[in-house]
Each structure stands twice: as structure tokens, then as C-alpha cells.
Amino acid sequence: MYEKDGEKYFVVDAHTHFWDASPENWVPGQEEFAKGWIECFHAYQGLGPKETHWPIDRFQKYSEELMMHDLFEVGHVDKAIFQPTNLRQWYTNGFNTTEADAALAAKHPDKFLVNTTFDPREGDPGLKAFEDRVKRYGCKGVKLYTAEWRGDSRGWSLKDPEAAKYLEKCEELGVTNIHVHKGPTIWPLDKDAFDVSDVDYVATNFQGLNFIVEHVGLPRIEDFCFMATQERNVYAGLAVVVGALMHARPKFFAKVIGELMFWIGEDKLLFGADYAIWEPKWQVEGFVDWNMPGDDELSDFAPLTVDQKKKILGLNAARLYGIDVPKELQLKDPETVEPVGVPSS
Amino acid sequence: MTTMHASAVHAAVWAALGTVRDPELDEPLTDLGFVARCEVSEAGEAVVRLRLPTYFCAPNFAFLMVADAYDAVAGVPGLTGLDVRLNDHFAADVINRGVAARQGFVASFEGEAADELDSLRFDFVRKAVLAGTDRVCRALAREGADVTQLTLGDVPPGPDLDRLRARRRELGLPAEDGDPLLLDPVTGHPVPPEQARRHLAFARLTRTSMEANSGVCRGMLRVRYPRLGEQEGER
Numbered sequence: 001m002y003e004k005d006g007e008k009y010f011v012v013d014a015h016t017h018f019w020d021a022s023p024e025n026w027v028p029g030q031e032e033f034a035k036g037w038i039e040c041f042h043a044y045q046g047l048g049p050k051e052t053h054w055p056i057d058r059f060q061k062y063s064e065e066l067m068m069h070d071l072f073e074v075g076h077v078d079k080a081i082f083q084p085t086n087l088r089q090w091y092t093n094g095f096n097t098t099e100a101d102a103a104l105a106a107k108h109p110d111k112f113l114v115n116t117t118f119d120p121r122e123g124d125p126g127l128k129a130f131e132d133r134v135k136r137y138g139c140k141g142v143k144l145y146t147a148e149w150r151g152d153s154r155g156w157s158l159k160d161p162e163a164a165k166y167l168e169k170c171e172e173l174g175v176t177n178i179h180v181h182k183g184p185t186i187w188p189l190d191k192d193a194f195d196v197s198d199v200d201y202v203a204t205n206f207q208g209l210n211f212i213v214e215h216v217g218l219p220r221i222e223d224f225c226f227m228a229t230q231e232r233n234v235y236a237g238l239a240v241v242v243g244a245l246m247h248a249r250p251k252f253f254a255k256v257i258g259e260l261m262f263w264i265g266e267d268k269l270l271f272g273a274d275y276a277i278w279e280p281k282w283q284v285e286g287f288v289d290w291n292m293p294g295d296d297e298l299s300d301f302a303p304l305t306v307d308q309k310k311k312i313l314g315l316n317a318a319r320l321y322g323i324d325v326p327k328e329l330q331l332k333d334p335e336t337v338e339p340v341g342v343p344s345s
Numbered sequence: 346m347t348t349m350h351a352s353a354v355h356a357a358v359w360a361a362l363g364t365v366r367d368p369e370l371d372e373p374l375t376d377l378g379f380v381a382r383c384e385v386s387e388a389g390e391a392v393v394r395l396r397l398p399t400y401f402c403a404p405n406f407a408f409l410m411v412a413d414a415y416d417a418v419a420g421v422p423g424l425t426g427l428d429v430r431l432n433d434h435f436a437a438d439v440i441n442r443g444v445a446a447r448q449g450f451v452a453s454f455e456g457e458a459a460d461e462l463d464s465l466r467f468d469f470v471r472k473a474v475l476a477g478t479d480r481v482c483r484a485l486a487r488e489g490a491d492v493t494q495l496t497l498g499d500v501p502p503g504p505d506l507d508r509l510r511a512r513r514r515e516l517g518l519p520a521e522d523g524d525p526l527l528l529d530p531v532t533g534h535p536v537p538p539e540q541a542r543r544h545l546a547f548a549r550l551t552r553t554s555m556e557a558n559s560g561v562c563r564g565m566l567r568v569r570y571p572r573l574g575e576q577e578g579e580r
Binding site for chain 2: 255262
């Protein structure tokens with residue numbers, strides 16, 4: 001819980017990680033990719049405030065104690081949602097697996113929700129293993145990384161027929177929150193790997209599921225917003241938006257938040273700190289303090305209200321995941337608000 | 346080659362690189378800081394090294410930039426040799442080999458690509474047209490103009506208008522003074538007045554997305570190469 005100026009914010013960090021990218025975990029022969037991946041993440045941290053930057057060795061592998069401290073002791077987080085990324089091709093024990101997340105969550109009851117993942121290229125055996133993980137860890141969501149390398153494959157699409165089987169299984173098991181993370185590769189490589197049209201396709205076909213597009217489709221915010229205006233079950237994950245832009249590029253941060261409020265609306269934006277890339281403390285505090293500058297270029301956008309910030313920082317994710325919010329941290333008169341948008345004529 | 350001549354050729358090579366754009370960001374490589382090294386020897390051999398914001402930048406766009414840089418510099422008169430390479434990227438070897446051999450994308454990424462990159466490139470020029478429309482129209486709207494009825498000839502001259510015309514020409518879209526300011530970049534048809542508000546809102550959104558993307562890329566490049574300095578400007 002974060003309190004500022006007499007207002008109390010219930011904080012759900014909808015995107016967190018517990019990873020091991022230390023050299024001991026690099027697959028022999030794949031070192032350059034394992035190293036390249038974590039160095040790329042580390043460079044993103046460089047877009048946050050200087051005093052929050054970590055040395056690379058701590059960033060490669062951090063302790064359980066540090067994570068608990070950064071999120072719950074000083075980071076104002078009430079509840080955090082683990083979003084795994086396996087990357088077993090590069091990391092011997094995986095980069096950030098459901099199992100590692102669940103082990104940490106088990107030691108700290110009521111702090112975490114454990115999401116799992118699936119890869120349709122794993123076929124029927126993968127489907128069975130997915131069901132086992134969901135039942136064992138009580139998962140209500142999955143994190144999908146469509147750019148994950150597997151053998152010679154450079155990625156997959158949600159439009160693949162095999163993916164439909166897994167999404168049907170999600171519906172059956174009550175795994176209702178599908179977080180989608182796009183990366184730089186996909187098959188075939190000549191297509192835009194960041195294209196979100198496959199999310200559009202499955203959002204239409206699976207009306208019972210919520211699709212949360214991570215980092216709001218960055219670098220394709222325009223495609224994402226256009227798609228989200230057509231699909232009522234599509235949400236925006238703010239991981240990276242706050243972390244990479246609020247401090248380093250405040251003007252673009254204002255524009256992006258303005259566009260998201262305009263097209264997607266206050267009920268569908270979910271805060272995520274994307275730890276350990278960025279610590280939640282400065283993001284939560286900064287976002288509560290932030291407001292739309294009075295710039296001519298931003299004249300289409302309204303300032304954010306306290307209630308809107310409360311929804312974005314935690315209440316929206318609490319609604320999607322069925323998290324109990326203490327009475328005094330709920331909104332007094334919550335109402336569903338449609339985005340401004342522009343109706344098609 | 347005299348030193349004077351080499352320096353003139355060097356300037357021409359740099360200018361040629363300045364015509365090459367990052368297709369996603371619609372900005373010149375030289376402005377983005379993506380040219381790590383640009384040298385011309387006394388013998389007239391050009392060496393160009395490119396760098397990108399991350400090790401995992403999308404390989405299709407990376408390929409386009411290296412191939413475009415090669416083509417642009419190859420057109421500079423007076424060169425006796427040319428060596429263009431991408432540094433510090435997971436697919437650098439494949440891209441550098443493919444570009445040096447003048448192979449296409451499909452042949453370079455054997456088995457991993459189904460087609461060449463023209464369609465991808467055109468998709469992003471269309472986005473550049475939309476973003477450019479917002480740049481031009483916001484300035485006009487500030488003056489109180491109703492942009493829905495204007496033609497390109499009604500827009501005050503300037504770099505934003507030049508850039509918009511150039512992108513429209515690349516797509517074969519109408520770009521003369523009498524042509525409408527607002528048109529659908531896919532069909533080339535004028536935007537009907539009742540759809541102008543939505544069109545302009547998407548133009549604004551597209552510009553926001555490209556500029557935010559550019560902001561992240563510039564920031565990442567600076568973290569990756571701390572000695573880069575500020576020469577590419579605060580944008």
C-alpha cells in the first residue's frame with residue numbers, strides 16, 4: 001500500500017520476475033545468446049534513475065531477500081504476479097521458470113500470484129504438463145513469449161492451430177488472463193515480429209479470456225491501440241512504459257499515457273514494474289506524483305485523477321485476478337468508464 | 346588519391362549514409378547514432394561499421410539498414426572498395442555475409458524467411474506518412490485551419506512538408522500541390538471529411554508510437570555505448 005497526500009493506493013505489480021542469468025546457468029555453446037539477453041535487459045535498467053542502477057553481477061542473479069525487500073518492504077507492492085520466461089535453450093535451468101517462482105511464492109504466502117506459460121510447439125505432452133502446473137500452482141494466468149527460440153524455430157504465432165488447443169485448455173481450467181509478450185523474432189523472419197494481429201485473432205475467438213498485451217505492444221503502440229478498440233477483452237500491460245519512459249523520456253511518457261487513456265481507457269491499464277529490470281519504488285511514487293503537463297502537443301489529453309491512478313496501479317489487476325482489496329483501499333463509487341476514442345463513421 | 350580528395354569522398358560517403366533510414370523509426374542512421382565508424386583510406390576504400398541499440402534488435406530491419414547502407418555508399422563515385430558491416434548483433438554474421446554477397450534476405454536467412462522485405466518496408470513507409478500527416482496538421486490546426494479540405498499546396502513550405510511528400514512519393518501516392526493533404530496511405534484515396542477526425546487521431550497515435558520507440562532506441566544506444574555523447578541531439 002502506498003499513501004500520499006491522504007490517498008491510499010492498493011498496488012498490484014502485475015509483472016515481476018525471479019530469474020537466474022548467472023554464467024553458471026548458461027547452456028554451453030549458447031553463451032553469446034544468454035549473455036546478450038541479460039545484457040539487453042540490463043541496458044533497459046539504464047533508462048531508470050541513476051541511483052536505481054545495479055552492477056551486472058547482481059542483475060544476473062539476485063537474492064530472494066533482495067527481491068522481498070525491493071517489492072514489499074520499500075516498493076509499496078501489496079501483491080505481485082510472477083510472469084515466467086523459460087528460455088531453456090539458453091539457460092540450463094531456465095531463465096525464469098514457473099517452478100522457481102512458485103518455490104519463492106510458497107515461502108511467502110499471500111504475497112505472490114504464480115502465472116505459468118506454455119509453448120504450443122511442445123504439442124500434446126506440453127499440454128499435459130501445462131495442466132499439471134496450473135493445478136499444482138493454482139495459476140490464473142499465463143505469460144506467453146512468442147519470440148522464444150526452440151531448436152531452429154525462431155518463434156510462433158497465436159494463430160497457429162496448436163495454440164488454439166492450449167487456449168481451449170486455459171478456458172477449461174479457468175486460466176483467464178493471457179499475458180502476451182512480443183519479441184524481435186518470429187517465423188517467418190520477413191514478417192513484423194511485433195505485429196499484434198495474432199492477439200486480435202484469438203481475442204475474437206476466445207471471448208472468455210482476457211488478453212493483456214505487455215509493454216502495450218511497444219514498439220507497435222499504434223497497432224495495439226487500433227486492435228484494442230475492436231476487442232473488449234484486450235488490456236494493456238504497462239511494464240516498460242513506466243520504467244523506460246517516465247524518467248528517461250517524460251514527454252513521450254505523457255503522450256503514450258495520453259493515447260492509452262484515449263483509446264484503451266482507465267479500466268484496462270495494468271501497472272507492472274518488470275522487476276528486476278526496474279524497482280517498483282520509484283515507479284509507484286513517480287506515477288502517483290506524475291500528471292499530464294500543460295503542453296500544447298498534449299492538449300488532446302486530460303489530466304489523470306486520483307481514482308484513475310488507483311485503478312491503474314492495482315484495482316484493475318485485482319479485478320482480473322480476483323484479488324481481495326481491503327475496503328478502505330477500494331474506490332468509493334467505482335464506475336466503468338469508456339475510453340474517449342473516436343467512433344468510426 | 347590525395348588527402349583532399351579522400352576527405353571529399355569521405356564527406357560523400359557520410360552524406361550517402363545520411364540518406365539511409367531506420368525503416369521503423371523513419372530517421373537517418375547518421376542522426377540516430379547507428380554509424381559506429383565511417384572511414385575512407387588514401388587508396389579510396391570505404392569502411393563502414395553500423396551498431397544498433399540492442400543485441401537482439403529485429404533481424405529483418407537490421408538487414409534492411411545494412412543492405413541500404415551498402416547500396417547508398419556503393420553509389421559514391423571515386424571509391425575503390427567497400428566494406429559495410431554490422432557490429433554486436435546476434436545475426437551480424439548472417440547479415441554481413443548476405444549483404445557482402447549481394448544476396449537477398451531469403452537466401453541470407455536460409456529456411457527462416459519466406460519472402461524478401463519489400464512488403465515490410467512499405468508497411469512502415471505508410472506509418473511514416475501517417476506520422477508526417479500529424480506533424481504537418483498539428484502546426485496548421487494551431488493556426489486555426491480546418492485541415493480536412495486542404496491540399497498539399499495549402500501547407501506552408503518546410504522540412505515536415507518535404508518529408509511527407511517524399512514518403513508519399515516512395516509509395517506512389519499523389520504528392521503534388523493540388524493533391525489532398527489527407528489521404529488513406531493504403532488506398533491513396535482522399536479521406537472523406539466525416540472520417541477526418543478519426544484519421545487525424547490515428548495519425549497522432551502513429552507519430553506517438555514511432556517517437557516513443559525512437560526515444561527508447563536512442564536511450565538504449567546511449568546506455569550500450571556510453572561514449573556516444575549527445576551528438577545525435579536531444580530528441
